[in-house]
Amino acid sequence: MLAAANPTPLPGPKSRISELFEFRRRPLARLTELHRAYGDTVGFKLGQKQVVLLAGPEGVARVLVENHRNYEKQSLGYQKLRLALGEGLLTSDGDFWRRQRRIAQPAFHRDRLMNLGSHMTESTVKMLNEWDSAPSHVDVAKQMMTLTLDIIGRTMFSRPMSEFATDVGQVMDVALHYLDERMNSLTAPLSFVERLPLPSNRRFRAAMRDADQMMVNLIAERRGSAKDPGDLLSMLLDMKDEETGETMTDRQLRDEMMTMIAAGHETTANALTWTFYLLSQHPDAGERLRRELETQLAGRVPSVSDLPKLTFLTSVIKESMRLYPPAWIISRNAVEADPVVQIPKGAIVIVSPYVTHRSARHWMAPERFDPDRFSAERASSIPKHAYFPFGGGPRQCIGVGFAMMEAQLLLATIAQRYAFELEPGHKIELDPSITLRPKGGMPMKRIRLPSRELRSVG
Numbered sequence: 001m002l003a004a005a006n007p008t009p010l011p012g013p014k015s016r017i018s019e020l021f022e023f024r025r026r027p028l029a030r031l032t033e034l035h036r037a038y039g040d041t042v043g044f045k046l047g048q049k050q051v052v053l054l055a056g057p058e059g060v061a062r063v064l065v066e067n068h069r070n071y072e073k074q075s076l077g078y079q080k081l082r083l084a085l086g087e088g089l090l091t092s093d094g095d096f097w098r099r100q101r102r103i104a105q106p107a108f109h110r111d112r113l114m115n116l117g118s119h120m121t122e123s124t125v126k127m128l129n130e131w132d133s134a135p136s137h138v139d140v141a142k143q144m145m146t147l148t149l150d151i152i153g154r155t156m157f158s159r160p161m162s163e164f165a166t167d168v169g170q171v172m173d174v175a176l177h178y179l180d181e182r183m184n185s186l187t188a189p190l191s192f193v194e195r196l197p198l199p200s201n202r203r204f205r206a207a208m209r210d211a212d213q214m215m216v217n218l219i220a221e222r223r224g225s226a227k228d229p230g231d232l233l234s235m236l237l238d239m240k241d242e243e244t245g246e247t248m249t250d251r252q253l254r255d256e257m258m259t260m261i262a263a264g265h266e267t268t269a270n271a272l273t274w275t276f277y278l279l280s281q282h283p284d285a286g287e288r289l290r291r292e293l294e295t296q297l298a299g300r301v302p303s304v305s306d307l308p309k310l311t312f313l314t315s316v317i318k319e320s321m322r323l324y325p326p327a328w329i330i331s332r333n334a335v336e337a338d339p340v341v342q343i344p345k346g347a348i349v350i351v352s353p354y355v356t357h358r359s360a361r362h363w364m365a366p367e368r369f370d371p372d373r374f375s376a377e378r379a380s381s382i383p384k385h386a387y388f389p390f391g392g393g394p395r396q397c398i399g400v401g402f403a404m405m406e407a408q409l410l411l412a413t414i415a416q417r418y419a420f421e422l423e424p425g426h427k428i429e430l431d432p433s434i435t436l437r438p439k440g441g442m443p444m445k446r447i448r449l450p451s452r453e454l455r456s457v458g
C-alpha cells in the first residue's frame with residue numbers, strides 16, 4: 001500500500017516546549033508576532049496540540065461561515081466555560097445547539113429589543129444622578145460592569161440586580177476568575193483537578209450553588225405568577241420550538257440565563273470602557289461626538305428611534321471594538337481535515353478579532369483610532385470578515401442587536417453629561433482573560449460638562 005504523502009507543513013515557528021508558557025503569559029502579543037512573521041495561516045504547537053491561527057478574512061469566513069459544521073466548540077476554553085454555563089447557547093454544539101438557538105432567537109428580534117431601550121437609559125440616568133454627588137475619581141471599568149449587569153437584571157428578569165437576594169456581580173466575578181484561571185493553568189487538561197477539595201474549587205462551587213438557587217427561585221416565582229412582564233425570562237419560558245412544540249426544561253433555562261448574564265454584561269461593559277478610554281485620548285473625537293449629541297438630542301435622554309441619526313457615535317463604538325474587541329479570541333476544534341485552509345483533523349483553530357482587526361495586511365494604518373472608517377462612505381471598503389467583533393455565521397452573537405443598542409444608548413446618555421480623563425501616570429495594559437479587560441481597571445476622572453440636565457421625553 002502506498003503511504004499517504006505528508007501534507008506541506010504550515011508556515012510557523014519550530015516546535016518548542018516554551019511556546020505553551022509564552023502563549024499563556026502574553027497571548028495577544030504572541031498571536032500578533034506569529035501573524036506578522038508567518039502570514040495569515042500559522043501552524044504551531046501548544047504542548048502536544050496542533051494549533052492553527054487563521055488571521056485573514058478568507059480563513060475567518062471558512063471557519064465561521066462556509067464550513068462551520070466542521071468546527072466544534074470542544075476546545076479547552078469552551079470545556080471550562082461549561083463548568084459554569086452548562087449547555088447554554090454559547091457552549092453547546094450540534095443539533096442541541098440548533099434547537100436552543102431556534103427557540104431563543106425570537107427573544108432577540110428587533111421589535112422586542114425596541115421595548116428594552118427605556119430600561120437601559122433608566123439604569124444609566126440613575127447612575128449619572130448618583131455620580132453627580134460622588135467623588136470624581138472612578139474606575140470606569142467597574143462602573144460599566146455594574147451598569148450593564150443592572151441592565152441585564154432589568155431586561156431579563158424585570159428587576160434591578162441590586163434587588164436580588166444573591167449578589168450576582170460577586171457570583172459572576174468568582175466564576176469568571178475561576179474559569180479564567182483553569183483555562184490558563186498547566187493542569188487545565190486534567191479535569192479531576194476541579195474535583196479536588198481546594199479552596200478555589202470550593203469557592204467556585206459555592207458561587208454556583210448560589211447562582212442555581214437564584215435561578216430556581218426566579219423560574220418558580222415566574223411560573224407561579226399570573227403576570228407576564230414580557231421580559232426575556234418570560235419569552236424563554238413561553239418559547240416553543242416551531243418544529244417540535246417543545247419548551248425548555250428548568251435545567252436548560254438555568255443554563256441559558258447564566259449564559260446571558262455571563263455573555264451579556266462583561267462584553268458590553270468592556271466595549272464601553274475602551275470607548276471612554278479612546279475618547280479621553282482623542283479629545284477632537286470627543287468634541288465631535290458631543291456636537292452630534294447636541295444637534296440630535298439637545299439634552300434629551302436618547303430613545304431607540306434616535307439611534308439611526310447618531311452616525312458618528314456608532315462609528316466610535318465600532319472603531320473601539322476594532323481596536324479592543326471584547327471577545328478577542330474565538331477557538332474551535334476541527335472535526336475533519338479541511339484542505340481548503342490547510343487544517344489538519346483534530347487541530348485547534350484560532351480566529352482572533354484582535355489580530356485580524358489590527359493586521360496591516362487587511363487595514364490601512366491599523367493602530368490609528370479613526371472612527372470614520374465606519375462612515376457610510378468608507379465602510380464598504382472594509383473587506384468582508386476582516387471585522388468580526390461579534391463572530392460570524394450561524395454562531396454569530398445572538399445578542400448583537402441588544403449589545404449595539406445598549407452601547408449606543410449608554411454612550412449617548414453618559415457623554416451628554418460627563419467626559420473622562422485617564423488618571424495621570426496610569427499605564428494601560430491589556431488583560432486578555434475571557435474578555436479583553438484593562439488590567440487594574442480604568443481609573444479616570446469624571447468631568448461634569450456644563451450642559452443642561454438630561455430631560456426624559458414622554
Ligand code: HEM
Binds near residue numbers: 090263389391
Ligand atoms: C459588545 C458586546 C458583545 C460582544 C463583543 C459579543 C461577542 C460575541 C462573540 C464573538 C460570539 C461568538 C463566539 C463564538 O463564535 O465562539 C458571541 C456569542 C454569543 N453571545 Fe455575544 N457579545 C456581546 C454581547 C452579548 C449580549 C448583550 C448577549 C446577550 C444578552 C450575548 C449573548 C451571546 C450568546 C448567547 C452567544 C452564543 C450564540 C450561539 O452560539 O448561538 N452577547 N458573542
